[in-house]
Amino acid sequence: MPAATRAFARLGLGLVTLVPVAFVAVFFGWPVLALIHRAAGASDGTGVGRLLRNTDAFGLLGITLGQALASTVLVAVVSIPIVWLVARVDLPGSGLLMVAVTVPFVLPTVVVGIVFRAVLGGPLAGLGIESGFWAVLLAHVFLNVAVFVRVVGAAMRSQATRAAEAARCLGAGPVRAFVTVLLPPLLPAIGAAASLVFLFCSTSFGVIIILGDGRLRTLETEIYQQAIGYFRIPEAVALSLLQIVVVIGALLLTRIFADPSASGSAHDRPRRRRPHGLQWLAVSAAVVYTLVLLVAPLLVLAVRSVRPTAGGGWTLRGYRGLADDVNGISPLDTLGYSLTTAASATLIAVIVGTLGAISLHRATGVVAVVGNVLAMIPLGISAVTLGFGYLIALAQLPAGVSDSSLIIPCVQALIAVPFVIRVLLPALASVPPRLRQAAVVCGASPWRVFLTIDVPTIGGSLGAAGGFAFVMALGEFGATGFLARADTTTLPVLIGSGLNRPGADNLATAMASAMLLVAVTAVAVGVIELFGRRADRRRPVRPRTAVN
Incomplete structure (x- = not known):
């Protein structure tokens, strides 16, 4: 050249x-x-350390990280059937299934807050968790299931299966073959997805403002309170700097876990299989589970849009x-x-x-x-x-x-x-x-x-x-x-x-x-x-x- x-x-x-x-x-x-x-x-020369102490920043940091960690674990557990459905099952209408999985993730958090106000104050009113810690966790699950499904599901779809089939031929049961052969290559994808969910939950604002009901305070909500409620700009900035440190840590974790090389060649990737016989029972249960988890809340919102108050009349x-x-x-x-x-x-x-x-x-x-x-x-x-x-x-x-x-x-x-x-x-x-x-x-x-x-x-x-x-x-x-x-x-x-x-x-x-x-x-x-x-x-x- x-x-x-x-x-x-x-x-x-x-x-x-x-x-x-x-x-x-x-x-x-x-x-x-x-x-x-x-x-x-x-700030009149007040140091960052003192500003953080004045706002109980480290207590708020503990609450922020605690709810983010709890949300991440719950999202990982709840996502398992949907990941399997997306990665392993050739299902008619799978495109619509992915739309149902993805829509909650890209909805404005204010809309998600409205959705769960309607759900927890309506069909699930008997649980007594219309607001507070558990309400926030449920909303975070609804929002972030798509992250696990897309990241881990993509890794599972590209995963080679010959080693697992060999392990089965040598006498390993389905659970042992999965844990010893298929799971280890998925750990980087699981780690990357968990890091992203943790990041999103640790900076959650709209959901906590609407569902926290003032009782659940995190770094994000306290930044808003200090800046807008009290107009204490130095305190708000000190909290923001602490939050940026948390964000960078989560991003570095994401980078550490990020996608290594593809786990398997194109010739050895498993094709999604069309269920047959009794397999349809498990697939149907997973589909119903997905619809209840991700579509039912939106249907409750649709009902509340024509019946705004519980027990009220129907109206347009x-x-x-x-x-x-x-x-x-x-x-x-x-x-x-x-x-x-x-x-x-x-x-x-x-x-x-x-x-x-x-x-x-x-x-x-x-x-x-x-x-x-x-x-x-x-x-x-x-x-x-x-x-x-x-x-x-x-x-x-x-x-x-x-x-x-x-x-x-x-x-x-x-x-x-x-x-x-x-x-x-x-x-x-x-x-x-x-x-x-x-x-x-x-x-x-x-x-x-x-x-x-x-x-x-x-x-x-x-x-x-x-x-x-x-x-x-x-x-x-x-x-x-x-x-x-x-x-x-x-x-x-x-x-x-x-x-x-x-x-x-x-x-x-x-x-x-x-x-x-x-x-x-x-x-x-x-x-x-x-x-x-x-x-x-x-x-x-x-x-x-x-x-x-």
């Missing part, structure tokens, strides 16, 4: 890396630093209220605005995330580890911290900039970029290096190699990444809530404000708005599944390496 071409390639790689770094620096680093600077100016006033103005804007108007901003955020997230995935795919060593952690940090940072930082940072800018219509889409894109990167990295790794090398030998530039070799291969994954970015942007609630005005209110923010207004009509409209958001999210997830399946069919199969 000529020297000029190599220099151009290095320049192109530098620009590819610069774009995501600059985006994260501006829309994540800047507001966080602005908040820290504001806190330093208001909530759905009729979707066209009525609330603070100058109707829920249908906010849906239109939400779809527009989510589409803009998707475009931004796909561009930035694709460039970030390319950079991380080419990175090695410490750079790769640090880059992966930094790419995921925006996903785990306190939405309260980020939103409050935006208020401080934007107040220093001219009105024409701070009122820009791109602010909210960029904030939503910041939350979606980590998902785009996580979807695209395995797809980029699946592109056979020999194809790239052959194109380079034939004189193709790096960009032409990417457009002609990589893009056709990862096209399905790129579509799925865009779909995930869309639903994440559509459901973003925390930071967007700080920036929303009357004319820039998104549907999740409107639902949250509707819950705080008294009256059965407001409750009915909030329930109907939540059902509207569930329907839109389900359609988007269905599209994601379609792209994902096409990506799996088109992804090239690596040839099996001969064993000498």
